[in-house]
Amino acid sequence: MNRIDLEGRVVAITGGARGIGYAVAQRALNSGASVALWDIDGERLARSQRELSALGKVTAVTVELTQEAAVQHAVAQTVLDHGAIDVLINSAGITGGNGTTWELEPEMWRRVIDVNLIGPYLTCRAVVPQMLKQGYGRIVNIASVAGKEGNPNASHYSASKAGLIGLTKSLGKELATKNILVNAVTPAAAKTEIFDSMSQQHIDYMLSKIPMNRFLLPEEAASLILWLASEDCAFSTGSVFDLSGGRATY
Numbered sequence: 001m002n003r004i005d006l007e008g009r010v011v012a013i014t015g016g017a018r019g020i021g022y023a024v025a026q027r028a029l030n031s032g033a034s035v036a037l038w039d040i041d042g043e044r045l046a047r048s049q050r051e052l053s054a055l056g057k058v059t060a061v062t063v064e065l066t067q068e069a070a071v072q073h074a075v076a077q078t079v080l081d082h083g084a085i086d087v088l089i090n091s092a093g094i095t096g097g098n099g100t101t102w103e104l105e106p107e108m109w110r111r112v113i114d115v116n117l118i119g120p121y122l123t124c125r126a127v128v129p130q131m132l133k134q135g136y137g138r139i140v141n142i143a144s145v146a147g148k149e150g151n152p153n154a155s156h157y158s159a160s161k162a163g164l165i166g167l168t169k170s171l172g173k174e175l176a177t178k179n180i181l182v183n184a185v186t187p188a189a190a191k192t193e194i195f196d197s198m199s200q201q202h203i204d205y206m207l208s209k210i211p212m213n214r215f216l217l218p219e220e221a222a223s224l225i226l227w228l229a230s231e232d233c234a235f236s237t238g239s240v241f242d243l244s245g246g247r248a249t250y
């Protein structure tokens with residue numbers, strides 16, 4: 001595997017305790033970065049921090065990302081621990097289960113928007129002033145092919161990810177002359193613990209839509225995510241990069 005140049009960079013990863021965020025942390029450490037994991041699951045976070053520390057400097061903050069004050073604290077703690085935040089990866093997310101739009105409860109609909117869209121808005125809002133001070137930054141938002149195509153029985157999730165794509169495009173333009181680049185990736189299904197919150201019927205539906213006829217591997221997601229998080233990514237911002245095995249039609 002090639003080495004992405006992240007030497008000396010500080011990478012903050014929401015949802016870094018497991019799944020795609022964990023794979024990103026692993027690859028970032030193997031690429032010379034130090035890492036701050038931000039996740040709501042304190043127990044899993046401690047375990048992941050222990051495991052990943054074999055590869056380099058890893059700090060962890062237990063944080064509910066929908067809470068503005070908690071997010072501000074995570075940023076302050078990370079800057080204290082590492083001296084900077086060069087890269088922000090917004091990977092934390094939930095599915096909210098599956099059901100038709102008229103069956104899903106308003107409470108769950110709001111919760112999915114809160115975690116998947118308001119959460120990244122709050123982290124960007126808290127981290128960008130630090131990046132502006134540094135004169136450098138890379139932000140990568142983990143959206144979903146569902147945000148481009150709209151999955152049936154997941155209107156809350158699809159809408160939250162479409163919103164995240166919109167946030168990426170706006171923020172990318174706002175920061176275009178500041179050496180802070182903001183991009184999104186749109187994965188198809190990757191077999192992580194997030195599958196536990198979806199119906200088998202929905203998982204089968206997602207697989208049936210992927211021309212490569214297999215699931216995305218978290219490591220494959222980390223490759224693209226961390227290239228976008230590197231200095232090599234220099235003329236792309238406010239953009240959406242496909243990770244859907246051929247499913248995306250635009």
Ligand SMILES: NC(=O)c1ccc[n+]([C@@H]2O[C@H](COP(=O)([O-])OP(=O)(O)OC[C@H]3O[C@@H](n4cnc5c(N)ncnc54)[C@H](O)[C@@H]3O)[C@@H](O)[C@H]2O)c1
Nearest residue numbers: 015019020039040065091092093144187188189190192194
């Ligand atoms: N795995 C897939 O099939 C797939 C496909 C497309 C997009 N995505 C997106 O990729 C991202 C990562 O997915 P994953 O498969 O690694 O999921 P995962 O469930 O394995 O990990 C998500 C992590 O986010 C954390 N988290 C959830 N809500 C939080 C909150 N309010 N505050 C702080 N942390 C919170 C969880 O504790 C967990 O550790 C998500 O945004 C997901 O929507 C995943």
